[in-house]
Amino acid sequence: xxxxxxxxxxxxxxxxxxxxxxxxxxxxxxxxxxxxxxxxxxxxxxxxxxxxxxxxxxxxxxxxxxxxxxxxxxxxxxxxxxxxxxxxxxxxxxxxxxxxxxxxxxxxxxxxxxxxxxxxxxxxxxxxxxxxxxxxxxxxxxxxxxxxxxxxxxxxxxxxxxxxxxxxxxxxxxxxxxxxxxxxxxxxxxxxxxxxxxxxxxxxxxxxxxxxxxxxxxxxxxxxxxxxxxxxxxxxxxxxxxxxxxxxxxxxxxxxxxxxxxxxxxxxxxxxxxxxxxxxxxxxxxxxxxxxxxxxxxxxxxxxxxxxxxxxxxxxxxxxxxxxxxxxxxxxxxxxxxxxxxxxxxxxxxxxxxxxxxxxxxxxxxxxxxxxxxxxxxxxxxxxxxxxxxxxxxxxxxxxxxxxxxxxxxxxxxxxxxxxxxxxxxxxxxxxxxxxxxxxxxxxxxxxxxxxxxxxxxxxxxxxxxxxxxxxxxxxxxxxxxxxxxxxxxxxxxxxxxxxxxxxxxxxxxxxxxxxxxxxxxxxxxxxxxxxxxxxxxxxxxxxxxxxxxxxxxxxxxxxxxxxxxxxxxxxxxxxxxxxxxxxxxxxxxxxxxxxxxxxxxxxxxxxxxxxxxxxxxxxxxxxxxxxxxxxxxxxxxxxxxxxxxxxxxxxxxxxxxxxxxxxxxxxxxxxxxxxxxxxxxxxxxxxxxxxxxxxxxxxxxxxxxxxxxxxxxxxxxxxxxxxxxxxxxxxxxxxxxxxxxxxxxxxxxxxxxxxxxxxxxxx
Numbered sequence: 001x002x003x004x005x006x007x008x009x010x011x012x013x014x015x016x017x018x019x020x021x022x023x024x025x026x027x028x029x030x031x032x033x034x035x036x037x038x039x040x041x042x043x044x045x046x047x048x049x050x051x052x053x054x055x056x057x058x059x060x061x062x063x064x065x066x067x068x069x070x071x072x073x074x075x076x077x078x079x080x081x082x083x084x085x086x087x088x089x090x091x092x093x094x095x096x097x098x099x100x101x102x103x104x105x106x107x108x109x110x111x112x113x114x115x116x117x118x119x120x121x122x123x124x125x126x127x128x129x130x131x132x133x134x135x136x137x138x139x140x141x142x143x144x145x146x147x148x149x150x151x152x153x154x155x156x157x158x159x160x161x162x163x164x165x166x167x168x169x170x171x172x173x174x175x176x177x178x179x180x181x182x183x184x185x186x187x188x189x190x191x192x193x194x195x196x197x198x199x200x201x202x203x204x205x206x207x208x209x210x211x212x213x214x215x216x217x218x219x220x221x222x223x224x225x226x227x228x229x230x231x232x233x234x235x236x237x238x239x240x241x242x243x244x245x246x247x248x249x250x251x252x253x254x255x256x257x258x259x260x261x262x263x264x265x266x267x268x269x270x271x272x273x274x275x276x277x278x279x280x281x282x283x284x285x286x287x288x289x290x291x292x293x294x295x296x297x298x299x300x301x302x303x304x305x306x307x308x309x310x311x312x313x314x315x316x317x318x319x320x321x322x323x324x325x326x327x328x329x330x331x332x333x334x335x336x337x338x339x340x341x342x343x344x345x346x347x348x349x350x351x352x353x354x355x356x357x358x359x360x361x362x363x364x365x366x367x368x369x370x371x372x373x374x375x376x377x378x379x380x381x382x383x384x385x386x387x388x389x390x391x392x393x394x395x396x397x398x399x400x401x402x403x404x405x406x407x408x409x410x411x412x413x414x415x416x417x418x419x420x421x422x423x424x425x426x427x428x429x430x431x432x433x434x435x436x437x438x439x440x441x442x443x444x445x446x447x448x449x450x451x452x453x454x455x456x457x458x459x460x461x462x463x464x465x466x467x468x469x470x471x472x473x474x475x476x477x478x479x480x481x482x483x484x485x486x487x488x489x490x491x492x493x494x495x496x497x498x499x500x501x502x503x504x505x506x507x508x509x510x511x512x513x514x515x516x517x518x519x520x521x522x523x524x525x526x527x528x529x530x531x532x533x534x535x536x537x538x539x540x541x542x543x544x545x546x547x548x549x550x551x552x553x554x555x556x557x558x559x560x561x562x563x564x565x566x567x568x569x570x571x572x573x574x575x576x577x578x579x580x581x582x583x584x585x586x587x588x589x590x591x592x593x594x595x596x597x598x599x600x601x602x603x604x605x606x607x608x609x610x611x612x613x614x615x616x617x618x619x620x621x622x623x624x625x626x627x628x629x630x631x632x633x634x635x636x637x638x639x640x641x642x643x644x645x646x647x648x649x650x651x652x653x654x655x656x657x658x659x660x661x662x663x664x665x666x667x668x669x670x671x672x673x674x675x676x677x678x679x680x681x682x683x684x685x686x687x688x689x690x691x692x693x694x695x696x697x698x699x700x701x702x703x704x705x706x707x708x709x710x711x712x713x714x715x716x717x718x719x720x721x722x723x724x725x726x727x728x729x730x731x732x733x734x735x736x737x738x739x740x741x742x743x744x745x746x747x748x749x750x751x752x753x754x755x756x757x758x759x760x761x762x763x764x
Contacts, residue, residue, distance in 0.1 A: 012093050013180070015187035017195045020088040021102070023080055031088060031097075038095065045099040047086055051076065053109055054101065089195045093188055103196045110194060111150050122347055123150060129346050130219050132156045134206045134237060135227030136182040137326065138253050140171050140189075141335025142225050142342075147190040147197060151343045154198035155190065156214055156221070157183045158228075160205035170253075170331040206233050208285075211240055223342050226250040231296050232285035238263075238271040249341050251334030252301065253326050254310045256358030258337045265351060273355065275299045294613040303617065305357070308626035315618055315631065319638040333360070374632065375625040377583040382446035385432055385494060390443060391764065393492035394436050397485075404483070404500035406438030409763065411478055415440065416761045418474035418517050420754050422467035422675065423690070425449070425459035426589040427752045429602050431467055431496075435763040442467070442497040445760075448602065451588055452580040452708070453693075455700040461664050462738060464496050465671020466678075470517050473679075475501055476509035486665050496668070516679040521751050523687035524610040526650040527743020531556070536684045537653070540742075543673075543680040544657065549666070550673035550737070553728055554655045560727050564691075564739075565648035567727075569641030570720045571694045574713045576640040582628050590619075601753040608750050615643055648691060651741040658734040662703055670737030678740075687745040694724055695736040 022028040035041060055072050056063060064072060077085055087102045100106055111123050118126070131152040133139045136159040146152055159182045163171065167182075177185050183201040190199055206214055206228065215221050224241055226234060226248055241248050242263040250259040263269060270277055276299045287293045303311070313325050337358060344350035407415070412435045424430055430449035434441045442464060449460045468484065475482040484499040537554055544552040555561065575581040591603045606616065618639055621627065631637040648654070657673050659666035681688045698721045700707060706714040725731045 013184050014092050015184050015191060015199065015201065017191055018090040018092070019195070020090065021086075022088060023084040031090075034090065035097075041090070041095050041097050043097045043099075047082060047099045047101070050086075050101050050109065053112070054105055057109065057112055091188075091192065100195070106194075106196060107150065114149065118149065118343070126151050126343065126346060127153045129222045130154045130156065131342060132158070132214060132221045132224040133227065134158045134224065134233065135229060136161070136186050137167065137170055137227065138251050138331050138334045138338075139225060139227040140182070140186045141331050142227065142251070142338040143186050143335075144172070144189055144193070145335040145339040146342060147193050149339060149343065150194065150197070151339060151346070152197070152222075154200065154218070156200045156202065157186055158202035158204075158206040158210075158214060159183050160203065170326050170328045172328075205230075206237060208236065211236065215240055215244060215246070220244060221246050223247050223249060223345055225338050225342065231287070231293055231300075234300070235271065235276070235284050235296075242267070242269070242271060247345050249338050249345070251338050253330040253334045255305070255307045255362075256330075256333055256337060256356075256360060257305070258334075258341060258356045258358070260341060260345075260353050260356070262345075262351065262353045266353060269353060272300055273353070275302070292613075294617050298613075298617050298620075302355075303620050305355075306621070307359075307361070308624055309630060311621045311624060312627040312630040312634070312636070314621050315627070315639045316634070316636050320634075320636055333358070372629070374629045375579040377580050377625075380450045380452070380584075382450045384447065385443055385445050387762075387764070389492070389494070390432075390434055390441075390762070393443070393489050393495040394434065394441055394498075396489035396492055397441070397495070397498045398488075403502040404439065405480065405502060407435070407440070407501060408438075409435075411480075412438075412440065412763065413757060413761070414478065415471055415474050417757055418470045419467040420757065420760055421517050421520065422463060422470045423520070423522065423678070424463035424466070425453065426451075427602055427604055428460075428463075428588070429755055429760065430460040430463055431760060433761045435761065439501075440471070440499040441495060442499065444494045444496050446494065451584040452578070453575070453584060453696060455696060455704060455707075457664065458667055458696055458699055459692075461496075461667035462671035462674060465668040465673075466675035468497060468499075468668065469672040469675035471499065472672075473510050473514050473517060476504060476511055477514050479504045479508070481505065481509065486668055510676070513676070513679040513683065516682050520679055520682050520688075521748055522608065522689055523743075523745055523748040524608065524647055524689050525687065525743075525745040525748060526610075526647050527652055527687060527741075527745045529558075529650055530652055530744050532652045532686065532742060532744075536686070539684065540655070540677050540680055543676040545673070545676070548669040548672065549660050550657055550670050551659075551730070551734070552655060552657050552673070552677065553730060554653050554742075555727065556653045561651055561654055562649055563723065563727055564654050565645045566641075567694055567720050567724050568648055568691050569643075569645040570716065571697055572644050573637050573640045574697065574716055575693060576622065577628060577632055577637045578709070578713060579625065579628060580708065582622075582625070586623050597753060601755045605750050605752065608748065608752060609643075610647070610749060611643070619643075644691065647689065648741055650745075651689075651743045652686075653742045654691075655740050655742060656728050656731075656736060657738045658730055659737050660734060662699070662735045666735060667737060674738045674740075681742060685744070687743045687748075689741045689743075690738065691741055692736075692739045694720060695739055698724075698736070 020027045020031040022031055051073050055069060086100055089098045089100055101109060127150060129152045131146060133143045136157060143155055161182050163177050163180050163182055163185060165178060173185050181203050183203055187199040187201050190197055202210055202214055224246055226237060228234060238248055245264045245267060247264050248261040261269060276296055279295055284296055317323060416433045428449045430444055432443040432445040434443060444460055454460055472482045480501040481504045482499055482501055484497045486497050488498045489495050541552055544550050589604055590606055591597045591600060592606050597605045657670055659670045678688050697717055701714060701717050
């Protein structure tokens with residue numbers, strides 16, 4: 001039986017060869033002792049062919065004949081034998097002894113094929129330079145390429161990592177190097193190419209403690225190549241380089257991105273082109289979590305300029321992969337680009353700073369890209385709501401005027417001002433209020449709400465219900481009682497409600513909720529998970545009431561809350577990966593800048609989503625349709641599930657409001673119940689966050705026969721629907737209207753804006 005337990009594990013970390021010039025008696029004795037102690041050493045003696053090349057190089061116009069070559073060779077050797085000539089170089093890590101021309105002739109011949117891309121004079125300049133390379137994945141390719149061109153005399157290598165199996169997709173070495181320090185691997189490779197180059201290794205990587213030595217000990221660096229992963233070191237080394245006037249070159253191994261900062265020519269240049277000036281980079285070394293690091297990383301790399309595959313891969317980090325991917329082809333290209341740039345900086349042939357892209361896919365690609373239908377979207381538009389349509393619809397309504405009062409303009413504005421604070425899906429505010437003859441009419445202004453998510457006007461109808469509820473409450477403040485008819489003109493579907501008002505009889509309608517109308521808000525912050533008092537839960541249940549057919553169920557069980565979190569997360573993934581759902585989210589729903597928030601006064605302020613910096617970055621990265629195509633091909637996109645999962649799991653309770661059947665009027669009546677519960681929850685200092693996306697997509701699945709849903713999405717939604725029915729059994733025979741989470745949480749970051757009154761109210 002084979003046993004390996006007693007074998008010696010190789011721990012040799014040497015990277016310096018030994019030189020023997022055996023025309024020197026002392027060196028001859030040392031070499032003989034070495035060969036005696038290690039008779040198994042492999043000897044490589046190709047000096048004869050090296051001499052052939054050397055002599056040919058001295059006679060470029062005419063190649064010497066064999067007999068002439070032999071004579072020239074003997075003349076060149078002089079008094080030395082072939083064995084004594086040159087230098088014997090012993091590589092202890094591979095136990096090889098190699099016979100070479102000595103340094104001057106070796107350098108001349110090894111760089112002979114560079115001439116005149118690099119002149120002999122330029123070669124000699126390069127040979128006096130000191131280059132630093134930090135990070136030895138891309139850095140290995142840079143270092144070895146520069147060594148092959150002999151672009152330096154000394155190279156300082158810094159990396160603290162050991163070689164792992166997964167590194168072998170881009171680091172050129174063999175499996176026998178697994179477990180070795182990367183600096184040792186690269187140093188050995190350089191020494192095997194050119195044993196006369198000086199290599200200085202920093203096995204601990206570049207640190208604050210050794211940075212002075214790395215930059216200046218034995219001579220100041222002429223250029224530094226940054227390929228390290230540590231954000232703090234990336235920033236600190238640039239500050240150091242700037243203070244010393246040393247140019248910095250970096251490759252990103254994506255789209256052939258090369259970054260150059262000429263601190264030698266621009267001593268006042270901001271580091272990283274000023275991309276992180278808005279951040280406190282003095283704190284970067286104290287950052288521990290990805291959440292803290294992402295703002296710096298995002299600013300450094302520039303999300304908009306990443307390749308689509310890297311963007312999609314970023315979304316999968318921590319989901320289906322553990323870290324960012326890198327390919328050998330990109331790393332090799334990066335090595336070539338950095339080596340070229342460093343050489344031209346040193347030789348005073350290039351003087352600029354900037355970020356550059358040598359995108360192979362753009363430069364070398366199909367002239368006519370293959371057509372695909374993986375991301376087909378419609379630019380959903382609606383017919384404008386015209387004055388003619390409004391007047392025609394109003395004329396078709398029969399209103400009993402016997403009990404109604406004629407509202408004054410002041411009363412109209414007060415009532416509609418309260419209505420406009422109602423919630424709507426994505427804060428799209430789908431309403432148009434029209435006052436005519438002292439009455440109010442609610443129209444569906446579809447240009448605001450038309451989207452893939454508003455299947456069969458479900459979300460709009462719920463919003464109309466919430467607005468009507470606000471109107472009823474505010475009417476009570478005017479000692480009025482509101483009466484209304486839903487869809488009162490059958491031939492005018494966009495007329496949602498006709499509202500009339502009469503003097504209040506008896507108790508004012510829900511006066512305790514009136515002050516909450518303008519204060520109500522969505523709070524997506526994570527909760528504490530604290531239990532809600534039973535009395536408060538009863539208050540919320542009572543708020544639904546019995547009129548209209550709405551009912552409510554509230555679950556507090558943590559296992560059920562966790563189950564709901566997974567269901568909602570799964571639905572979010574389906575929604576984001578659906579091209580139209582993805583398109584509408586980015587183009588219709590979210591406002592990404594403060595300027596957009598204040599100019600439109602609708603949609604969701606990105607800050608209201610209460611995202612971590614990592615998740616916000618993920619959303620920015622996922623904006624590209626090409627990213628969604630890739631994620632669908634890969635079966636990826638699990639990161640989208642994170643957007644809601646943690647928040648839901650932190651909830652104290654989850655509520656569900658249902659109606660008996662699937663009807664447009666029931667969604668409006670259900671919306672009224674939603675608003676009462678929402679206002680009452682805020683009155684009890686509870687955070688309220690809608691999580692109804694499953695109900696809306698299930699409606700598309702059930703009532704729309706899965707319209708526009710791919711087979712995989714239909715399958716996933718059917719499974720998720722069954723799971724939700726397991727938590728809320730009433731969904732089997734009732735229509736889900738609205739689902740929400742309740743929690744005790746910190747104050748929301750922002751409040752959604754509303755369009756001004758004159759945009760949504762028309763008095764005719």
